[in-house]
Structures are given as structure tokens and as C-alpha cells.
Amino acid sequence: MNKKPKVWLFADWRITAxxxxxxxxxxxxxxxxxxxxxxxxxxxxxxxxxxxxRQWVLPARRGEIFGLERGQLVxxxxxxxxxxxxxxxxxxxxxxxxxxxxxxxxxVPLEPRQDIRKALDxxxxxxxxxxxxxxxxxxxxxxxxxxxxxxxxxxVRRTYPEQGLAAQTLGFVNLDGVGQYGIEGSLNDRLSxxxxxxxxxxxxxxxxxxxGRENIRYDAVNGEDLVLTLDPSIxxxxxxxxxxxATRAGAAYANILVLCPNTGRIYxxxxxxxxxxxxxxxxxxxxxxxxxxxxxxEAGSVIKTLTMAAAIERSAIRPTDTYLNVPTRxxxxxxxxxxxxxxxxxxxxxxxxxxxxxxxxxxxxxxxxGGGQLGRSGRETLFDFFHSRFFLGRRIDGFPLPNTAGxxxxxxxxxxxxxATMTFGQGMSNTMLQIGAAYASVINGGYHVTPQIIAGTRxxxxxxxxxxxxxxxxxxxxxxxxMRQVLETTRARAFRDWFPDPVAPFTAGGKTGxxxxxxxxxxxxxxxxxxxxxxxxxxxxxxxxxTRVGGEAxxxxxxxxxxxxxxxxxxxxxxxxx
Amino acid sequence: xxxxxxxxxxxxxxxxxxxxxxxELSSSNYSHGRNTVRFTPTRHGIxxxxxxxxxxxxxxGLVFLTMTSRITEYDYKMEAMSRQxxxxxxxxxxxxxxxxxxxxxxxxxxxxxxDLMTRPSTVSHxxx
Numbered sequence: 061m062n063k064k065p066k067v068w069l070f071a072d073w074r075i076t077a078x079x080x081x082x083x084x085x086x087x088x089x090x091x092x093x094x095x096x097x098x099x100x101x102x103x104x105x106x107x108x109x110x111x112x113x114r115q116w117v118l119p120a121r122r123g124e125i126f127g128l129e130r131g132q133l134v135x136x137x138x139x140x141x142x143x144x145x146x147x148x149x150x151x152x153x154x155x156x157x158x159x160x161x162x163x164x165x166x167x168v169p170l171e172p173r174q175d176i177r178k179a180l181d182x183x184x185x186x187x188x189x190x191x192x193x194x195x196x197x198x199x200x201x202x203x204x205x206x207x208x209x210x211x212x213x214x215x216v217r218r219t220y221p222e223q224g225l226a227a228q229t230l231g232f233v234n235l236d237g238v239g240q241y242g243i244e245g246s247l248n249d250r251l252s253x254x255x256x257x258x259x260x261x262x263x264x265x266x267x268x269x270x271x272g273r274e275n276i277r278y279d280a281v282n283g284e285d286l287v288l289t290l291d292p293s294i295x296x297x298x299x300x301x302x303x304x305x306a307t308r309a310g311a312a313y314a315n316i317l318v319l320c321p322n323t324g325r326i327y328x329x330x331x332x333x334x335x336x337x338x339x340x341x342x343x344x345x346x347x348x349x350x351x352x353x354x355x356x357x358e359a360g361s362v363i364k365t366l367t368m369a370a371a372i373e374r375s376a377i378r379p380t381d382t383y384l385n386v387p388t389r390x391x392x393x394x395x396x397x398x399x400x401x402x403x404x405x406x407x408x409x410x411x412x413x414x415x416x417x418x419x420x421x422x423x424x425x426x427x428x429x430g431g432g433q434l435g436r437s438g439r440e441t442l443f444d445f446f447h448s449r450f451f452l453g454r455r456i457d458g459f460p461l462p463n464t465a466g467x468x469x470x471x472x473x474x475x476x477x478x479x480a481t482m483t484f485g486q487g488m489s490n491t492m493l494q495i496g497a498a499y500a501s502v503i504n505g506g507y508h509v510t511p512q513i514i515a516g517t518r519x520x521x522x523x524x525x526x527x528x529x530x531x532x533x534x535x536x537x538x539x540x541x542x543m544r545q546v547l548e549t550t551r552a553r554a555f556r557d558w559f560p561d562p563v564a565p566f567t568a569g570g571k572t573g574x575x576x577x578x579x580x581x582x583x584x585x586x587x588x589x590x591x592x593x594x595x596x597x598x599x600x601x602x603x604x605x606x607t608r609v610g611g612e613a614x615x616x617x618x619x620x621x622x623x624x625x626x627x628x629x630x631x632x633x634x635x636x637x638x
Numbered sequence: 639x640x641x642x643x644x645x646x647x648x649x650x651x652x653x654x655x656x657x658x659x660x661x662e663l664s665s666s667n668y669s670h671g672r673n674t675v676r677f678t679p680t681r682h683g684i685x686x687x688x689x690x691x692x693x694x695x696x697x698x699g700l701v702f703l704t705m706t707s708r709i710t711e712y713d714y715k716m717e718a719m720s721r722q723x724x725x726x727x728x729x730x731x732x733x734x735x736x737x738x739x740x741x742x743x744x745x746x747x748x749x750x751x752x753d754l755m756t757r758p759s760t761v762s763h764x765x766x
Contacts, residue, residue: 100643135738141728196732269713296743299745 074349089099089254103272108252113272114262123217124285125230125243127292128276128476128515133523134292137230137244137337140219143199143212145191152209153183164205168198193217218244224336226295227459228350229288229513232337241348243513246460247286249274250573256280260531285518289325294318294631298330301626305572305609306332309590309619313612316623317352317492318394318631321595321604324529325510326493329353354468356489360575361399361417361617362593362606363485363495365547366452367425368414369502373539376428379411379546383424391434396423396510399574408423415550417572422483439471439479446482451508452490460514466490502543503569503601506535544569544601552596562625563596566632570594570615570624577610587612596632 070076096104125137145165152161158180167175172190179188179455183322194202199212231242239248256279261272268275306314311332318328329352335343349355387404389396398404398418413421422599423434430438446452448466455466467489469478481487493511501508509531516525546571554572555561561568573591576583591609595601607623609615682690739745 135734138735138738140735143733169663196728220733220734221742223742223744224745263710267714267717270716271711271713292743296747527671 065318115259118256118280120280121282123251143194148209232340251283253283254281289515295328298328302330311609317606323517352492353463360485360573362573367483434476443471443573506540508533567595567598590615590620
């Protein structure tokens with residue numbers, strides 16, 4: 061009879077024992093695996109995900125700013141990648157190459173942030189900044205030396221190739237990368253763009269891998285490149301003249317505004333004093349504002365042009381109409397004098413009153429607008445022109461830079477004496493830009509055009525212009541034509557009597573203004589601000605220049621006129637008006 | 639799984655397994671002394687089969703890892719290219735800044751060449 065063979069596993073008790081032990085071991089491993097991979101799966105997966113996943117900010121590139129010169133883009137503000145060089149003194153001393161590192165770093169032709177030898181001697185530290193704002197090529201030269209313990213950190217900073225040109229219009233970017241003042245501040249959202257984000261699984265070298273199923277990537281949206289209406293050549297020339305003008309007159313400040321009366325485009329806004337946007341820390345806080353936009357002041361006799369335009373538009377007067385020019389008029393118990401004591405008690409034309417800037421003449425114009433007497437009717441008419449048509453006392457809607465509204469008293473609450481002084485620019489305050497825009501509507505055919513500072517944007521290297529602004533008729537064409545002749549006659553008279561018109565042979569017109577400076581309780585006895593506003597170009601004026609000088613002294617219109625006379629011929633040549 | 643083996647002639651030097659097989663055949667009175675062949679399926683035990691399955695899994699896993707590494711290789715290439723793009727962009731920016739500085743009005747105005755030029759004091763025109 062055959063014996064049933066045993067299964068080999070149970071052939072011997074030792075084999076069986078080993079098998080049982082092995083099986084128990086396998087069960088233990090299986091249980092552990094089950095616990096790790098099933099029971100605690102979520103926790104471990106989350107931990108693994110957290111350790112493997114990294115997140116990066118994809119920085120948006122800040123938009124650059126350009127000027128427009130004869131249709132060509134000129135960079136005014138650019139981005140520049142600069143490098144910070146730091147050392148790890150601990151590592152360098154451990155490697156024993158302090159001497160070599162010192163020699164290489166000392167050879168850089170820049171002022172170090174601290175003494176290099178002292179920095180390298182601080183061997184208990186691991187981070188000492190040696191240089192900032194190295195250019196890319198300088199950093200590459202240092203990097204090529206391959207020095208252990210020397211590191212580089214890239215940052216982007218704003219750079220101004222035109223070295224502070226139009227600083228108050230451009231503004232600057234602070235150390236946090238946020239625009240301050242000017243275009244940088246007002247249009248910071250458009251310029252800064254939106255940062256992107258990359259979240260991805262990485263390997264040990266922090267290289268993002270595409271195998272991750274939960275990778276997220278949002279590309280950065282770069283800031284817009286803006287193109288301003290500023291013409292860098294005109295801006296530069298204006299800045300030279302404004303500095304010369306202020307120095308020549310001994311003024312604390314001087315300003316020049318240049319704009320196109322037909323399109324509203326601002327060609328230049330030059331201010332003295334100014335500041336360097338690349339070194340804004342050294343500037344005085346008051347220098348950051350643009351006074352042409354924010355400083356509302358009593359402009360004086362330059363407003364007479366607007367008063368006369370209003371009277372002509374209302375058919376209240378013509379330039380050849382006459383009135384009795386008394387040296388002093390009493391209004392509401394207050395005396396109002398002519399500054400120039402000529403043609404006293406004579407019957408003269410309103411043209412002559414405009415030429416010689418007689419205050420009494422403009423009060424007469426107000427009377428004619430009010431039906432022959434000073435009263436509410438005349439005040440309301442003048443307010444309608446100043447406020448509703450010339451936009452004085454109103455902030456410029458849609459203008460991207462901060463601008464002051466100024467003050468034009470309401471006719472219902474103001475007295476006759478208040479409105480009488482308003483006719484020659486006192487008792488109301490306005491900015492140079494408001495006055496320039498109002499003057500533009502007087503001479504450009506009678507249209508109000510909103511001033512423009514943004515010409516367009518740059519997209520893929522190409523200029524894209526913004527649409528032309530809307531034009532609103534505020535005066536008749538005939539009134540505008542008449543006022544151009546009045547202004548040209550005024551200027552011709554001024555320069556015929558004293559010296560040849562520097563702007564000749566171009567047809568130019570303009571008006572002077574010398575205004576007292578208000579102080580608490582009245583006006584300063586001696587301080588005065590000199591202004592001049594004028595145009596050139598004949599039947600279709602191509603530019604308006606407004607100038608101003610002031611300070612704690614008496615400044616006359618002649619000081620402001622000098623700046624106009626220096627700039628206008630150059631500008632007429634530049635714009636090829638002949 | 640069945641593996642068929644040749645049966646060897648009796649008396650030759652054979653393994654215990656083959657001997658067992660041959661014994662079975664002998665006991666079944668299959669041909670003796672003749673050159674005949676009979677294939678008998680050989681079954682592998684549970685351990686063998688588990689081992690075979692594990693080998694299969696290992697091979698498939700290796701293939702998977704190879705594919706993944708391939709993708710990772712592309713990620714490294716992408717990273718290198720991305721760094722190169724950044725470098726070139728920085729270089730382009732640097733050139734644009736340098737160009738703007740060289741052609742700026744301030745530079746031209748303050749240049750040695752400008753110093754040699756005469757500043758015009760009056761302007762006259764052909765039609766004067």
C-alpha cells in the first residue's frame with residue numbers, strides 16, 4: 061500500500077515553523093502598509109503634496125512711459141534690471157579665499173555700501189551687502205569670476221534716461237514699487253499690471269514638474285506702456301528757460317505751460333524748482349507737486365481776455381466801442397484803481413483798455429453785460445462764461461493727474477465788488493492749466509477742448525493713439541476771430557512801444573498779468589505774481605504758452621513775458637510754422 | 639500553468655523530479671524501453687506564482703518610471719529655456735536703457751560735440 065506523501069511545507073516541523081513566522085511577518089508588513097496607505101492616506105498625501113509643492117509669484121513688468129516727439133516715441137521712464145551683490149563672510153573665511161574676493165570686489169568702479177574688508181571680516185555672519193544697482197554686464201563680469209560665497213540678487217528699478225525731465229509730471233516709484241505723484245502715482249494701477257502665480261510639484265532642485273495634477277499657472281499681466289503728449293524737446297527747452305527765467309528774476313518759483321489750442325495736447329509743463337525722480341529721497345516734499353495743475357492762484361490781468369471775450373460774445377461791447385476811463389471807481393464803498401495811470405478821464409476804446417490793462421475798463425465790460433449797471437444780471441452772465449463755458453472753478457473731468465478746482469464765487473452770494481475784481485482776475489483763483497484751456501477756447505475758433513496728457517499706449521512696440529477729445533462750442537467763430545485780433549493788437553502795441561517783437565515774423569498775441577498776492581485779511585502790500593499768456597500761428601494758432609514767476613517779492617508781467625519771448629520763437633521754428 | 643517536459647529513458651542520470659515523473663509513468667505502464675515522449679504539465683506552487691506576478695509588476699513599474707523620468711527631462715529643459723528667456727529679456731532691457739541714455743536730450747546737450755557748436759543768438763529768415 062502506498063504511503064500518501066506529505067505536503068513539503070509540513071514535511072518537517074522546522075520548515076513549518078519558518079513558514080508560519082514568515083507569514084506572520086508578511087501579515088505585519090501588510091497591516092502596516094494598509095495603515096499607511098489606506099487609513100492614513102489623506103494625511104500622508106497632504107504632507108507629501110505640501111513638501112513637494114512650491115509656489116512662485118510671476119512678477120508683472122511695470123509699464124514704461126514715453127513722450128511723443130514729432131510722432132516718434134521717446135522713452136522717458138524705463139525698467140532696468142539691476143543687481144545687488146552680497147557676500148557670505150562665513151563661507152568665504154572657511155574657504156580661505158578672502159583675499160581673492162576682496163581683490164575682485166574692490167576692482168568694481170562703484171562706491172560700495174560698506175567697507176569691503178570690514179564686511180568680509182564679519183565671519184559670524186552670512187549676508188553682507190556690498191554693492192547695489194550694478195548693471196547686468198557688471199554683474200556678469202563678477203559672476204564670471206565664479207567666487208564661492210559671493211551672491212547676486214536681481215531687482216528691477218525705474219530709470220530716467222532724460223535725467224529728471226518732466227519730473228513733476230512723471231512722478232516716481234517708491235521702494236515698495238508703488239507709484240507716487242504724477243503719472244506714476246495717478247495711473248499706478250494701469251502701469252503696475254497684475255502679478256501671476258505658479259504652483260507646481262517640484263523635484264529636489266525646486267524645478268517645477270509638469271507631472272503634478274494640481275499645478276496652477278496664471279500668467280502675469282504686464283502693465284500698460286503709456287505714451288504722453290509731452291514733447292521731450294519742447295519740455296527740455298521750457299525747463300531750461302524756466303530755470304533761467306527764475307534765476308534772472310530772482311524768483312522763488314517759475315512755471316511754463318505749453319499746449320496745443322486745437323487738440324488740448326499738453327506739450328510741456330516746466331516747473332522751477334523741480335527734483336530728480338531717480339533720487340527722490342533728496343527732494344523736498346513740496347517739490348513733488350505740479351503747481352501748474354494744483355496751485356490755484358489769483359492770476360490777475362490775464363483774465364481780462366476772458367472777460368472781454370464774454371462781453372463780445374454777449375454782444376455787449378465791440379473792441380472799438382468806448383467808455384470813460386476814470387482812474388478810480390468806487391464800488392460798494394471800495395476803490396478800484398487802474399494800475400497804469402494813463403488816459404485818465406478820457407473816452408477810450410475797449411481795445412485800448414485791454415492793451416493797457418485798465419481795471420476800470422473790464423468793470424465797464426461787466427456793466428455792459430448787465431444791461432448798463434453792476435448787478436445780478438451781469439454777475440450771472442460772467443459766472444456762466446467763467447464757470448460753465450471756460451470751466452474755471454471746476455476740476456478737469458477725466459484728466460488723469462490731480463488738479464485743483466479753484467474758486468469762482470457764486471453770483472447769488474457774491475457782491476458787486478467781488479465780481480468787479482473778478483473781471484481783472486482777483487477774488488477768484490485758478491490754475492495755469494485752467495486758464496490755458498480757457499484761453500485756448502477763446503482763440504481756437506470758440507471750442508472748449510479738454511486738456512490731454514495721455515496721447516495713447518504702446519502695444520507690441522507700436523503706438524496706439526487715444527481718440528481725439530470731444531470739442532464743445534462755447535463761443536462763436538466770429539468772437540474767437542475778434543479776440544485773436546484783439547490779442548495780436550495788444551501784443552503789437554506792447555512791443556512797438558518798447559522793442560521789436562522777438563516772435564516776429566510769426567503772428568503772435570498775448571496778455572500780461574500782474575496780480576497781488578492775497579494774505580490773511582487782504583493783499584500783501586508788495587508781493588506780486590507776474591504772468592503772461594500768449595499764442596502764435598495766425599488764423600490757426602498752433603500753440604499757447606503761459607508763464608508765471610513768483611515769490612516773496614514783487615514780480616512783474618515783464619519777468620513772465622521774458623520767458624514767453626525766449627520760448628515762442630524757438631517753438632515756432634521747431635513746429636515749422638513758416 | 640502547465641509546462642510539458644520530455645521524459646528521459648530509464649537508467650540515465652536524472653533529477654529527483656524527473657525520476658518521480660518517470661516513476662509515475664512506469665507505474666502507469668506507459669511505454670518502457672521505447673523512445674516515446676509524453677508531456678506532463680508541471681504546476682508551480684503559490685510562491686512561484688506570486689513571485690512571477692511580482693516580477694511582472696516590477697517590470698511595469700520600471701517602464702512607468704522611465705516614462706516619468708522622460709517627462710521630467712523635458713521639465714528641466716523648459717526650466718533652462720525659461721532662464722535663458724529671462725536672461726535675454728534682461729539683456730534686451732539693458733540695451734534699450736543704454737540706447738535711451740545715449741540718445742537722450744540731456745546727453746546730447748552736454749556732449750563735447752554740443753560744446754563745440756555755436757548757440758544761435760538771433761534767427762533770420764530768407765524773406766527778411
